[in-house]
Structures are given as structure tokens and as C-alpha cells.
Amino acid sequence: MSDATKPLLSELERDAGYESDDLFSSAGIWSHLTFRWLNPLFAKARREKLQTEDIPSIPLSETADEASCLLEGCLRKQKTNTPSLPNAMLHAIRTPLAINAVFAGVNTVASYIGPLLITSFVNFLSTNDENLKWHHGVILALVFFTAKTVESLSQRQWYFGARRIGIRVRAGLMALIYKKSLAIKYGGTSSGKIINYVNVDAERIAEFCWYFHGIWLLPIQVTFALVILYMNLGAAPSLAAFLTTIFMMISNTPLANVQEKLHTKIMEAKDSRIKATSEFLKSMRVLKLHSWEPTFLKKLLHLRETERGFLKKYLYTASAVTFLFWASPTLVSVVTFGVCVLLGTPLTSATVLSALATFRILQEPIYNLPELISMIAQTKVSVDRVQSFIMEEDQKRLMHNFAPTTQGAAIEIEAAEFAWQNRNANRPTIKITEKLKIMKGSKVAVCGSVGSGKTSFLCSILGEIPRISGPSIETYGSKAFVLQSAWIQTGTVRDNVLFGKEMDTSFYENVVEACALNCDIEMWADGDLCIVGERGLNLSGGQKQRIQMARALYSNSDIYLLDDPFSAVDAHTGAHMFKKCLMQLLHDKTVVYVTHQLEFLDSSDLVLVMKDGRIVESGKYQDLVSNPDGELIKQMEAHHKSLNQVNPPKSIPLSRRRQGKCIEASCEVIKFIDLSRSSRVSRGCLHEETEGGRVKWHVYAAFVTSAYRGALVPITLLCHVLFQLLQMASNYWIAWASDKEDSVTKQQLIQMFALLSCGSSFFVLGRAILMSTIAIETSQRLFLGMIKSVFRAPLSFFDSTPSSRILNRSSTDQSIVDTDIPYRLAGLAFAIIQLLSIIALMCQAYYISTARELARMVPIQQAPILHHFSESIAGATVIRSFNQEDRFWKRNVDLIDNYSRVAFHNSGTMEWLCVRINFLFNLVFFLLLVILVSLPRSAIDPSLAGLAATYGLNLNVLQAWVIWNLCNVENKMISVERILEFSGIQSEAPLVIEDHRPEKDWPCNGEIEIENLNVQYNPVLPRVLKGITCTFPGKKKIGVVGRTGSGKSTLIQALFRVVEPSQGRIRIDGIDISQLGLQDLRSRLSIIPQDPTLFQGTLRMNLDPLQEHSDQEIWEVIHKCHLAKNVKQDERLLEAPVAEDGENWSLGQRQLVCLARVLLQRRRILVLDEATASVDTATDNLIQKTIREETDGCTVITVAHRIPTVVDNDLVLVLGEGKVVEYNSPAELLGDSNSAFSNLVMEFLRRSSTMD
DSSP states (O other), X not given: OOTTHHHHHHHHHHHHTOOOOOTTTTOOHHHHHHTGGGHHHHHHHHHSOOOGGGSOOOOGGGSHHHHHHHHHHHHHHOOSSSOOHHHHHHHHTXXXXXXXXHHHHHHHHHHTHHHHHHHHHHHHHHOOOTTSOHHHHHHHHHHHHHHHHHHHHHHHHHHHHHHHHHHHHHHHHHHHHHHHHHHSOSSOSOHHHHHHIIIIIHHHHHHHTXXXXXXXXXXXXHHHHHHHHHHHHOHHHHHHHHHHHHHHHHHHHHHHHHHHHHHHHHHHHHHHHHHHHHHHHHTHHHHHHTTOHHHHHHHHHHHHHHHHHHXXXXXXXXXXXXXXXXXXXXXXXXXXXXXXXXXXXXXXXXXXXXXXXXXXXXXXXXXXXXHHHHHHHHHHHHHHHHHHHHXXXXXXXXXXXXXXXXXXXEEEEOSEEEOOTTOOTTSOOEEEOSOEEEETTOEEEEEESTTSSHHHHHHHHHTOSOEEESOOOEEOSOEEEEOSSOOOOSEEHHHHHHTTOOXXXXXXXXXXXXXXXXXXXXXXXXXXXXXXXXXXXXXXXXXXXXXXXXXXXXXXXXXXEEXXXXXXXXXXXXXXXXXXXXXXXXXXXXXXXXXXXXXXXXTOSEEEEEETTEEEEEEOHHHHHTOTTSHHHHHHHHHHHHHHHSOOOSOOOOOHHHHHHHHXXXXXHHHHHHHHHHHHHHTGGGGGGGOOSSOOHHHHHHHHHTTGGGTHHXXXXXXXXXXXXXXXXXXXXXXXXXXXTTTSOHHHHHHHHHHHHHHHHHHHHHHHHHHHHHHHHHHHHHHHXXXXXXXXXXXXXXXXXXXXXXXXIIIIIHHIIIIIHHHHHHHHHHHHHHHOOOTTHHHHHHHHHHHHHHHHHHHHHHHHHHHHHHHHHHTHHHHHHTTOHHHHHHHHHHHHHHHHHHHHHHHHHHHHHHHHHHHHHHHHHHHHHHHHHHSOGGXXXXXXXXXXXXXXXXXXXXXXHHHHHHHHHHHHHHHHHHHHHTTSOOOOSOSOOGGGOOXXXXXXXXXXXXXXXXXXXXXXXXXXXXXXXEEEOTTOEEEEEOSTTSSHHHHHHHHTTSSOOSEEEEEETTEEGGGSOHHHHHTTEEEEOSSOOOOSEXXXXXXXXXOOSOHHHHHHHHHHTTOHHHHHTSTTGGGOEEOGGGTTSOHHHHHHHHHHHHHHHOOSEEEEESTTTTSOHHHHHHHHHHHHHHTTTSEXXXXXXXXXXXXXXXXXXXXXXXXXXXXXXXXXXHHSTTSHHHHHHHHHHHHHGGGO
């Protein structure tokens, strides 16, 4: 940075209050030139292992905040309708780019001084003139030395400057993409795609800054070369050289076009693969329970096959390009010397060597052209992708703050229509036909059957749905929104509740108490500082819902929109929350709540009944109930019907003691579950520290030998050695023979030269093709190893590993392995063969430790960015409704800065090493020249001395290349290390055990015997199930009840062997399930899990992923599950699309699809895990009826919150504290007024009696 700008910047920094410990900005000019400002960092790394916090901060201009503000400013300044991102980027970085251009220019000029002086040098050695004194030679050597020093110093500044600009551009783009993805409304771009924008596209655009100056330097380099040739050989040969160069460059253009097309294709294929991977990882629990993972793995491998097809073509095209480029200096020299021979231009060893040195330098721009063109092509693809994303129509958030027309109104709804874009027909459009005013402090209940548009109605109040006609809905005051499917952030429970607000202890305690969280908190090991895993993995559904509710209450907003918050909690907790939250804490707030529990309607001031996206009834609860033909009455009837199943015994005094015990039990179990998972979650993000020190040799070995057992590697190296030998031979031949005109004819001279040159080119082609073949095979082997290992991992692995970490490996690391490493490794091997010297050792020990730790930190600092991205995209609606965009933006900027900090110092350390080694080499070169000058003339052949000097000129470029590749290979190999790390995950039990295959029709009876079952999630943790013994008779219906967290879900997990018992066993029809393969076991059982999971694709694929059933069978179950009406709304019927996560179906509809899926399988044992929590009572009754009819002769285990769902079962198992509290028929249990089951029933009735 120039000194002129420094005082100005420091003032800015003072104003911004930017506290900086950055070494770079405070360094002087000399320190910048030699990178001495990094020394304190090296000193620290020598003493101890570097941690992220040891790394100094980056200059202000590189921070994400600064960079994105600048970029946004430049986008805004553009006058056109569609601002162009590339122009804005150029505008934002023009100053550093200009300074960088100066260094690049100086470097280029300095690099041509050598070839220019070679002629004088060889002439000086050839003459026997005594007048030419020794000091002439020394002066020549000094000029050489100075030129080389200027060249290497300017190159270091150029490269480092380019990296800095790259960091700035990347930070700005990442921040803008984040801002945009938060602003995109419901149903925008899929998160898989956005993660690719950050992970691949932003990185690629940043990388391009390094190649940028190549675009204008290329013609300059070619011009310089031609001038030198002209001075040495005259006009005709230099023209021939020019035309050949142009020909070589042009012949590359069609290849480059093909490369661009293929690259776009690769990116698209990668997008769809990452998207699928992300979806499968999210739904891994469902895949494993249904034992579908082999099928879905095949789908994923099929997507990878497509990607690999394009990759193959891309790499083979690349090898053609490489061939053209190594062959180019050879071809140029053959043509040029050929023309000289034809025209009889005199060739002396001086002119020949100077020409050869020039060709070598000319090889650089020609060699870089294909890389440059493919980089331009790739960057163009990336820039277009990012631009189209950033420029998508922003739906401006209308923030109206004018006074309400009516005094005291909180929400004003005018007649209007709202519809989801890009959604299929079965998403009801919200149509509001009459004006509605909701006054401050009123409670509004919204009810209606599944898919009637209740959630969409809340979203339209939030302004999350595109409005088609009519005015937007006006809200006055701040809003809080509670989603139906909880969105929980990774972090502590307290962070989730506070959600960026200051801690107010007494209010916080009230909120926690109202949401029934205090007993959970007491039981968690770290209290409310207990760490929540990704997407709340280690919490039960009820806990997630209650934490969400607490977050809304604590925000102390004016308007609360609650989307069915009571469905995921049991009856007791639901009633408690309703009373405490809605009636007490929120008594003076405006609340709009959706509910299926009709017992909660009574307390509201206004009830809205919805059907098909319209409000069909609205009014006071009493008025609506008195209308016998109303929609509400129809729903009430269903409710009564379900109540009547629970015949209330005579009024029972509730035994308090027992209840207290039950609640305690619930807490305790939660504590175990939480400990079991969260103890691993909390350290999850640090867990990548396991690897330290050098990248182990076994990583290199695994990489090199994974393709064809490494057989092609020696052949490739041999090709390179032969290429090198032939090239040197041809150069020496023409330098030596050009002076021996008497013994070698012109024809012989050029024939021999052409022969040797062609030979060397042939080996280059062989090398390029072999390289591509190795690259394709290796990357595929590594990919398969990792993905298969991940798919076979037990579920506990997914609970403790954030999916962003797996995604990071299968996107960033995989692309590096796909296209980068093979060439880096090869480049290294080839460069070492050329350099055969181990001078790198001097700085190696001091330097490598720092560089490697920095390089390891780069991907580790990247994963949190991706994690934060995907989390924010998932919770965008919540973040917007709480007006928390700024806080999330701040967090994102900090994460990006951490990443930039590591990258910035990582590139600095590389230049630090290069400056020192370059200097050493220049010194060696200088001494070599001085020795050559001082030797007596007869002692050395001038053409050989000249050849030595010519190769010496190239020495420091080469040595920089070796060092650069050395560091780079090690840095890139970390990707392989990370992929291999996930290739060795401990897998669960085998899918099939050949000696223990069950009969075809097993289980025919479906009897389940549980003997002394003990389960713990982790050997160090207390048991969750403590010695459960009972028998579920075949073909009976068994209900499993108990308070939240009493071990109901764990029992089901043990049945599916998601967790293996620590002692005891489960037998089905007399066969011990631990003897069977997992696929044999799970494919004979059916389950409808708590969270209904749909996959992106068609409805048919969701109902029948294994494609085992006919259309007729599928339609039968659709009718039985009361889905036919919804399905027929879309003319594509079974081919109707299902969006990512089933977004275009309501939660209730998704649950029905999952039910249909299970009925289609017709298994003997069926488990329903809270399967109807998100549907209204009427639908619930229909489903129960369907289940009763369809599962006659099956064993059905129902885990339920709703008492009516289990009252008509044959047996009820009551769990508490992980033990069996009671197990008998419902009638027996209800007969005993002190039984735990009758307590639960009484509670349900008491809660529901408000209805009557």
C-alpha cells in the first residue's frame, strides 16, 4: 500500500473504531518487499501449534463488511437497468488492481533482460580480444543479477497483491450472496445451490484475480520476444516465429470453447449432486429406518456418473491443450530455425542461444494461455451464476409505519389474493374476500382441515407470499413467528431463546417457566448452556417446539403469529403452555394462533375457520358453535367422536405424587438423550483438529495408488524424464552444431533438431493422456470410498456431524481432487525432475510448520460459513419476522473475516519463502556467471557455457515453481486427507448376514418379545431404558404412552437397531434381531416417523422409492389416506412434483403421504411415532379408522400424545424414567383410578371439557 494512502486510512480506521492488530498495515516498505512483517507469526508457530486466534486480523480493506459495502455501492452507481457485476467488481478494486498492474509490468520487462543480454554474454566468451577486460564480464553478470532480483521481488509483490484482491472480492461476494439469500422470499433458490455459489463460484472468481493481468500481459510478452528475435535473427525468422505462435494460440480456441461448455455442464451436474447429497443427509434417519439407503446411494452414484462423464471429456480436452502447449516452443523453434536455414540467415551459437532463451520465455504466455482461457471460461460461468442470483427480483419488503386507520388496530386485512410462485396447483392460493381488522391485544384462533391454507395465511400476514391482487396486509408493531416445524440454531439453548436480545433474568425465568422448559433445563448437564446440535438434532420434537415458543415470548414483540405450536407436545404440557403463554404472559399482546386442538378455541376473541385457502367462517366461538350447519360444527363433531372413545370413569382425584414423579422422569430421560448427543455436538466443530503436523505419507500413498494400484505413475514419470532429456539434447545440438558449419550441413542441422524436438513432444502427449486417465480414476475411487462409508455410518455419526461438514468434503474437497491435485502433484514431480536439487531445505523446517497449519485452517474456517449459510436460509422466515437480519449479517461477516484472515496469511507465508529462496538462487546464478567470465577461454566451450547460462536464467522461475508446488501440493493434499478421514467411518452392522437370512414371509405372526432391554447412547452415559421386559402379542394393537422424554422413541430406535442395546435382547417371532442383517430387519418393519420426510422428485417416487408397485396399488392407498382430492388438483397426478423437503405440501399432507407410503409396503409390524400430530381431529379420526381397517392382522405399535389414538388399542404400555410403569389393556388401566394411564386420560378430558 503506498505511504500516501496510509494517514487517510488510519483516520478512517479511527472513525470506524476498527481495532486492528494487523501486522501488514503497520509494516514499512522494506518489510513489505521482503515480507518481514510475517516474522512474529513464524516465531509463534515455532514455539507452539498455531490456533485460529493467534492469527492477526486483516487490513480493513479486506474485511467482508468493507468489501461488500464497496461492491454494493458500485452496483448501485451503475446507471443501467441491469447493473453488471463484473463492472462493479472492477470498479471496486481498480486502485489495488492498478498498483498490481505496475508490479506485473515491471516483472515482465525485467524477465526479458536476460535473453537480451545472452548474445553479448556468449560473444564476450567467444572473442579472444585481449582489450575486453575481465571487469566487462563482471559488469554483465551484475546487470544479470540486478535484473533477476528486480524480477523476483516484483513477482512476489504482484502475486501477493493479486491474492489480496482475490480475498477482498471473495469476501464481498460471499457477504452479498448471504444478504441476498436472507432477502429471498419463501420458496426461493434451493440451499444446495446457494452453498455452491459460496463454495465454488465465489472461490473461483477470487482465484481469477490471480490470472487477471495475464490478459493484457500476453500481447506485451509476445511483442518483447519478437523484438529480441528481430535483433538476433532478422525480420523473416521473427515473422515466422510470430505466425507460428499465433497459429498455436488460435488452434487452442475451439478447445477452450469446448472446455467452457463442459465446465458449465460439470457445474450443473455438481449442483444437482450436492443438492441430492444434502437432501439425503438431512433425511438419513428415514432412509435408514426404511432401509432405503442402498437405493438412494445408487441415485447419488448415478448423478456422480453424469458429472464424471463431463469430467472425463473435460480432462481429456485439457490434455490436448497441455500437449499443444508443451509442444509450442518446440514447434516455434523448429519453424524459426528452418526459415533461417532456408533464407541462409547466419546462425551463431550466440544468436541461437538467445533465440532459445526467448522461446522459453515465450512458452510462458503460450503455456498460460489455455489455463487463462479456461479460467476466463470458468469465471464467466461463475460470474453469470452469481450475478443472476444477486440480481433476482428483490421483492421489496414493504415496511409501512403510518398510523392505523382505526385506532387500536394491530393487523388490517383487506380483500386480496396471495399465491406461491413456482408451486403446483395443490398449494391453495389465499383469497381474502372481506375486510378484517384485528385489534391490539386480541387473540385470534385459526382452524381448518389439513391443507386448508392456515400456514399460508400466517405467511401472508408476514408478507412472505407474493401478492397477486389487492393491497398488502398492514401490521402495526414488531412481530414474532413460531413455525410449525421448528427452526433451531446450532448453539446453546439460552442463545436460542435470547435470539440476540440482552439477558433480563427475571423475565427470562418467567418465559422458561411458561414454556415448561425449566424442568428440562434443571436436568441438562449444562443447564440452559447445553449445546444444541445441527437443526436441533439432539432435542425431542416437543423440546424444539417449546424452545421456539420461548424465543418468541422473549422477543417481547407486539404481534405473535403461532403456527400450531401445541401439536408436538403432550396434552399436559400443551394445556400448561396455553394457559401460561397465551393467557398470562401474552394477555395484552395480539396473538394469531393456528391450532388443531379445538379445545383451545374457546379462549379466543375471534375464530377464523379456513377451507381451501378461504376464510369460510369468522366470529366469536359461541356464535359459531350455535350455527348447526357451520364448518366449525363439522370439525367439532369429529372432536366429540374422538372424546367419546375415552369413556370417562367416575371423577378421579388426581394423585399428585405420581404425577410429580412422572414429570421428573421426563426430565431425567431428556438429560440422558441430550448428554449422549450434545456432548459430541459441542465439540463437533473443533473435531477437525485431529490431524496435525505433516500430511501423512499414507495419504499420498493412498492417493497415488488408488488408480490402477499406481501402475501408471512410473510410466508417466518416465515420459516426463524422456521429454526433458530430448529437449535438452535438441537445444544443445543446435547451439553446438550452428558453429560447426564445415562438418554439419544445414540440412542435417535442422533435420536432427526437428527429430529430437518431435520426440520430446510425443512424450508430452503421452504424459498428458496418462495424467488425465489417472486423475479420473483416482477422484472416482476416493469419492466412492467416502460416499459409501458415509451412507453406511450409524445414525449417531449424523447426529454428531453437521451435514455442512460432509457437504464441504463432497463439494470443495471433491472438486480439488477432481481437477486440481493430479496436476499439482504432477507439476511438482516434473519440476523436481527439472530441478533435481534440494535447496528448499534451508527454510523448509522453519516455514512449513506455519504454512501447513494455516493451510489446514482454511477449510476448517470455511465449514462454519457454509453451516451458517444453510441454517440462515432454512430460518430466513423467522429471521425476517424477528427483524434480526442485521445480527445474522454481522455474524456472517465475522465468519467470512476469519476465513479471509487465514487465507491472507497463508498466501503471505508462501511469498515469504519465495523471496528468500529466489534471492539465494539469484546469488548462485551470479556466482556461476562470474566463474564463467573468469575461466580461461580455452577451458570451456562458449556454446556450452551459454547453454548453462540460458538454463540458469530459467532457474529461479523453476525453483519458485517447485516451492510453490511443494507448498500447494501439501495444502491441496489436505483435501485428500479430509476425504479419506470420512472413508474410514465405523459402519453399522452389515446390511445382510448370509448365514442368518430370515424366511421370505418372516415375521408371519409379528410377536415382539423384549427381554431386560437396557439402552444407553454412549458407554459413559447413564441408561435411557432400564431393564424393560414385556411381550407385544402378534396381530394386536399396542399403544405406548408416557410424558415427553420417557424413552418412547428410544424403545422404537432399539427395535430398528438404530441404537444397539447394552444388554438384553428383542426377539420377533422367536428370532433375535441382533443376529440379522440390518436390511433384512428394517425392510420387514414399517415406521411413520415423527417428522414426515419427503424427497425432491415426483409424488410416485415418494410413495414408492423402490418402484415395486403398480399405479393401481398406489391409487388405492392414496384414496385410503384421503389424499386423492389433493392429488387430483394437479393434472400431472402421480407425476406431480414435490419440492425440496416437500415444501409445496403442508405438514399434515406430508404426514398423510408418509402414511400412504407405509400402507403400500404392507408389512406385518407397523410403528406409528406420533404419526398424526400435525393433522386436525377429523382427519386424525379418518386416519385411525384407515389404520384399523388396513392393518387388521398386523402388529401395530403406536407412540402417541393424543389419548384417543391409543384408547381403543388392545394393550397400553406406560413408560416413565425408562422403565415400564404399567402394561395392560386400556379398560383394566382405566378401571384403576390410581393408575398412571387414568391420570393421563383425566388430564386430556379436563383440557377438552372446556369445549362442551
